[in-house]
Amino acid sequence: DNSATSLSPSVAYVALPTDSDYTMQEFRWHQPWLTMHLVLPTALMQFMGDLSKPRGKNELDLLYGLLKLCQEKEDLRDEVYCQAIKQVTGHPRPKLCTRGWRFLSLLTGCVPPSNTLMPYVTKFLQDWGPHQELAQSSQEHLQRTVKYGGRRRLPSPGEMQAFLKGQVVxxxxxxxxxxxxxxxxxxxxxxxxxxxxxxxxxxxxxxxxxxxxxxxxxxxxxxxxxxxxxxxxxxxxxxxxxxxxxxxxxLGWETRLHFDNPTYISTHYSQVLRDYLQGKLGLSPQEDTRLARLAALQQLSRNKEEPPSEQDLLAYLPRKPQWQQQWQMNVATVKSLMGRELRQLQGYSSQEAQISFISGSGLPLFGFTVYPVQRVSSPALPSPGLLGLNRQHLVLVDPSSQELCCSIALRDLQRLHLLSPLEPEGSPGLELNYGSADNPQTIWFELPQVGGLRVP
Known part of the structure; x- marks a missing residue:
């Protein structure tokens, strides 16, 4: 049905202290200055409904104010945590107590307490976990915050309203x-x-x-x-x-591929096929034999064993890239060779054809994320060209000859800087500083797709 099934989400937990002696009463006894502030507990009680709201402010105003204050004032986070825990501990009104727990659940997803308070908060949430569902979610949110840094952009008003109603999925x-x-x-x-x-x-x-x-x-x-x-x-x-x-x-292709899952095979095949047909994998239009074999594998991947018409064959061949000036392909020769390839591959299933296309294509830039280059700062390098990037190297390939013209190890990369277009209608650039302190080097590329570039 062209869809994959979802698994239940899971959180990769990190270790937090859980000593049984960590109680909130003990923490507050060691931190008496926390009891001196009145503004924060007042705002929290107004949000929960224990106190009336100030004129002109609704629950979202109060909620945003508390969370924003915690993001901006790190030294106040512990007090907010302590006040929230105090409000949900033994509260006589279940509905208002639930609002306090929802605030605590939001707080743990946005900012962490200090390292001093962390074990006390963790122990408190663990103790309440069996009795309060929101304590369990708060513990999960805190684990994410410790691991990923917390949600820096606060939820939108619509998302916040949904969260307060328990609509979180x-x-x-x-x-x-x-x-x-x-x-x-x-x-x-x-x-x-x-x-x-x-x-x-x-x-x-x-x-x-x-x-x-x-x-x-x-x-x-x-x-x-x-x-x-x-x-x-x-x-x-x-x-x-x-x-x-x-x-x-x-994005990366360093790990050895394995073809033991239908979705794995089909998605990898589709990605490689798309890059191939767009001319991004560096295959020369003069390589008739390889073009014929790859065309035959595409035909077999569709469960078709008969040779296609010359018109249908064009859909199996790379299109002329915009950056490629010379692109002449002998379609009649490729079609003739394709018939021979289909006879040799007789009996291949659709999956076998897809696997062979992925692993046996021998394409020069297979395993690289490829970007077209319009111009290069060095006149000795080809323009236009193809820039390939993987986890080890950045390479420049001549699309006509498939010759590797430049290779820079990412470990030698010192600085990467985006450049504004040279002309109002032009493309942005990418400047690279690499090499050693004794032999620093600089090169820039004009790349239409520089905005999507990510160095692994």
């Missing part, structure tokens, strides 16, 4: 190569890394190193904005607006 679609839509539920404090781990599990990927080779991409409108999300980004902070969509693709 909503469905999102992640578009995978090949037209597969992966459905999953995210929560107020779900981060990109968690969704990627879940998505990879659906493809049979359990190696943490391989998981790191995938990324989520945010696309606004018709590819108006394309950028990868960092693992620690909170998804609800970036998924605002109806014209924003979430996509996933593989």
């Amino acid at each position: 909503h469905l999102v679609l992640i578009h995978l190569p090949g037209g597969v839509d992966y459905k999953t539920n995210i929560r107020t404090f779900t981060v990109a890394a968690e969704v990627l781990e879940e998505l990879c599990r659906q493809m049979g990927i359990t190696d943490p190193q391989e998981v790191q080779e995938f990324a989520l991409f945010l696309i606004k409108g018709d590819s108006e904005l394309v950028r990868p999300l960092w693992p620690q980004e909170y998804l609800n902070s970036v998924l605002g607006g109806p014209d924003v969509s979430l996509h996933s693709r593989r």
Whole structure:
């Protein structure tokens, strides 16, 4: 049905102290200055409903004020934590107590307490966990905050209202190569890394190193904005607006590929195929034999064994890239050779053809994320060209000859700087400083897609 099934979200916990002697009473006995402030508990009690709200302020105003204060004033966070815990401990009115717990659940997802207070808060949440569902979610939120830094952009008013009503889960679609839509539920404090781990599990990927080779991409409108999300980004902070969509693709190819999962095979095939047809993998149009074999594998991947017409064959061949000036392909020769390839590959299943296309293509820039280069600062290097990036190297390849013209090890990269377009209608640039202190070097590339570039 062209969709993958979601797993329940899980949190990769980090170790927090849980000594049984950590009680909030003991902490406050050692920190008597916390009892001297009155403004914060008043605002919290007004939000919960224990006190009447100030004129002109609603519950969201009070809530935003408290959370924003905690983000801006680190030295007040412990007091807010202590006041929140005090308010939910033994509160006689269950409805108002629940509002206090919801505030605590938001607080733990946005900012952490100090290292001094952390074990006391952790112990308090653990003690209440079996009796209060919001204590469990608060503990999960605190674990995320410790690991990922907390949600720096506060939830929107609409999201905040939904959270206060207990509506914390909503469905999102992640578009995978090949037209597969992966459905999953995210929560107020779900981060990109968690969704990627879940998505990879659906493809049979359990190696943490391989998981790191995938990324989520945010696309606004018709590819108006394309950028990868960092693992620690909170998804609800970036998924605002109806014209924003979430996509996933593989960025790194260092981990050995394995073809033991149908979704893994189909998504990898679709990604490699798309780059190939766009002319991004460095294959010369004069390589008739390789073009014929790759065309035959595409035909077999569709469960078709008969040779296609010359017109249909064109859909299997790379299109002339915009940056490529000379592009002449002998389609009749490729079609003739393709017939021979189909006879040799007779009996291949669709999956076997896709696997062979991925692993046996021998394409020069396979395993690299590729960007077209319009101009290069060095006249000795080809312009236009293809810039390839993986976790070890940045390379420049001549698209006509497939010759490797430049290779820079990422360990030698000292600085990467985005440049403004040379002309009002021109493309932005990328300046690289690399080499040693004794032999510093600089090179720049004019890249139409520089906005989507991420160095691993």
